[in-house]
Amino acid sequence: MNIVILSRNPHLYSTQRLIEEGRKRQHKVEVIDPLKCDIIIEKEKPTIYYKDRYLDYVDAIIPRIGASITFYGCAVVRQFEMMNVFSIVSSGAILRSRDKLKSLQLLSKAGIGMPKTVFTNYSRDVEEVIAHVGGVPVIIKLLEGTQGLGVVLAETKNAAESVLEAFNGLEARVIVQEFIKEAKGADLRALIVDGQVVGAMKRQGKEGEFRSNLHRGGSAKIIKLSDxxxxxxxxxxxxxxxxxxxxxxxxxxxGPLLLEINSTPGLEGIEGATGRNIAKAIITYIEKNR
Known part of the structure; x- marks a missing residue:
């Protein structure tokens, strides 16, 4: 099988692991930069041109699309879909997950528990916004933030007002969320493959840090999830x-509350913490569905 990993950096841990596991199972695996792909739109013959060739031989793709290239990256994934190439995640699903507000609205409708959240276009009513989420402290998040960037803990009404005014001045869209004190700066990451949990870890923020992202110095350990x-x-x-x-x-x-969903999760932290071969599970998923 010919498998393409859509990634801008072939040296990343996740990309290297997927290459390794794919080749172990006798597949041809290559890394292609989605920003260097030309999308050719033609009646009944959608194609993609990359460097010196047409990508008409691809059987499956693994999108590793960074948040900064979501628009063009998803356009490339969509073009592969038009060519009947299997993708482990669809372009539409990536777009849904990257839109934090839309994804929270959809998850709320589906009955998923989550921290109380407010989105407002009129942030001068700070007291009202804070009251909606149960009072200070509150979490203020940029809708386009990633890896813990653009996430602020406002411990007082004055702090919340200052942060919201600053983001307003930058014309940045934000949501305000209830602060879950009992989480104690930790969260859980469950890795889903083929709709099932194949690994889970507990991430703990470093001392004095309310964000648990490993990119921000947090630590991780394996955990058994409750039902x-x-x-x-x-x-x-x-x-x-x-x-x-x-x-x-x-x-x-x-009970458990959903924080967010990542459509292109990194593998280094979860494989390191759990000892599970997540990359192999992803390749196996492709084999089952291609």
Whole structure:
């Protein structure tokens, strides 16, 4: 089988692991930069041209599309879909997951538990916004943020007002969320492949840090999810139609709460913490569906 990994950096851990596992199973695996692909739109003959050749021999793709290239990256994934090439996640699902507001709205409708969240276009009513999420402290998030960037903990009303005014001045869209104190700076990441949890870890933020992202110095260890946590992770992935994804959750006094879903989750942290061969599971998923 000819498998293409859509990635801008062939040296990343996740990309290297997928290459390794794919080749172990006798597949031809190559890395292609989606920004260097030309999308050729023609009646009944959609094609993609890359460097010196047409990509008309590809059987399956693994999108590793960074948030900064979502628009063009998804256009490339969509073009492969038009060519009847199997993708482990669809272009539509990636777009849904990258739109934090839309994804939270869809997940709420699907009955997924999550922290109280407010989106407003009129942030001068700070007191009202804070009241809607249960009072300070609150979390303020950029809708386009990633890896913990653009996430602020506002511990007082004045701090929340200042942050919202600053983001407003930058014309940046934000959501305000309830702060889950009992989570103690930790969250859970469940890795979903083929709709099932294949690995889970607990990420703990470093001392004094409320964000648990490994990119920000957090640590991770393997964890066995409760039935409620397993159910939430699988239902959330199903609601956004993401057969392969990372589901981030918080442990709260009222049960697990969804934090966000990542349609192109990194493999280094989860494989390191759990010892599970996640890359192999992804290649096996392709084999089952191609």
């Amino acid at each position: 409620a946590e397993l159910k939430l992770a699988m239902n959330a992935a199903k609601a956004l139609k993401l057969p392969v994804c990372g589901v981030d959750m918080l442990q709260s006094a009222r």
